[in-house]
Amino acid sequence: METATGEMILLAGNSYPELANLIASRLGIKLGNCSVYHKTNRETVVEIGDSVRGKDVYILQTGTKDVNNNMMELLIMAYACKTSSARNIVGVIPYLPYSKQSKMRKRGCIVSKLLSEMLCKAGLTHLITMDLHQKEIQGFFNVPVDNLREIGRASCRERV
Numbered sequence: 001m002e003t004a005t006g007e008m009i010l011l012a013g014n015s016y017p018e019l020a021n022l023i024a025s026r027l028g029i030k031l032g033n034c035s036v037y038h039k040t041n042r043e044t045v046v047e048i049g050d051s052v053r054g055k056d057v058y059i060l061q062t063g064t065k066d067v068n069n070n071m072m073e074l075l076i077m078a079y080a081c082k083t084s085s086a087r088n089i090v091g092v093i094p095y096l097p098y099s100k101q102s103k104m105r106k107r108g109c110i111v112s113k114l115l116s117e118m119l120c121k122a123g124l125t126h127l128i129t130m131d132l133h134q135k136e137i138q139g140f141f142n143v144p145v146d147n148l149r150e151i152g153r154a155s156c157r158e159r160v
Contacts, residue, residue: 009052011081013061013073019094020060032057036073044069046076052086059089063097071097071115075122082123090126091119099132116140
């Protein structure tokens with residue numbers, strides 16, 4: 001199995017470690033050395049053990065029940081890669097949180113727009129996600145967005 005010292009590094013937050021290991025195994029690489037933990041006051045700390053200078057970094061993180069911590073981990077990981085001179089930082093976010101909050105309601109705000117701006121500001125240069133609630137959310141980002149769609153099992157069988 002190739003190490004994470006090539007041109008590509010796959011990092012993962014705490015949201016779905018099983019998926020991260022499955023993807024790394026499928027790609028034939030090891031997960032990058034990255035530690036994400038919380039201090040006693042709940043502050044998030046990220047320590048990246050591999051050099052990301054000049055490399056393409058893919059950060060896998062999704063929204064789970066602890067969505068705010070998941071997104072904070074992603075923001076800090078992306079910023080750590082940005083300040084460490086990564087060439088590209090691609091956020092792989094199978095479920096993009098706050099995507100249902102994409103329209104202005106009364107005196108509220110468009111939270112998905114806020115999240116998109118924070119992710120871009122943190123350093124993401126590309127985003128890969130699945131089944132956005134509204135396709136128009138892609139326009140909130142200042143970086144390319146790949147919105148992958150699920151293929152039903154029946155149509156998969158037809159293609160094989």
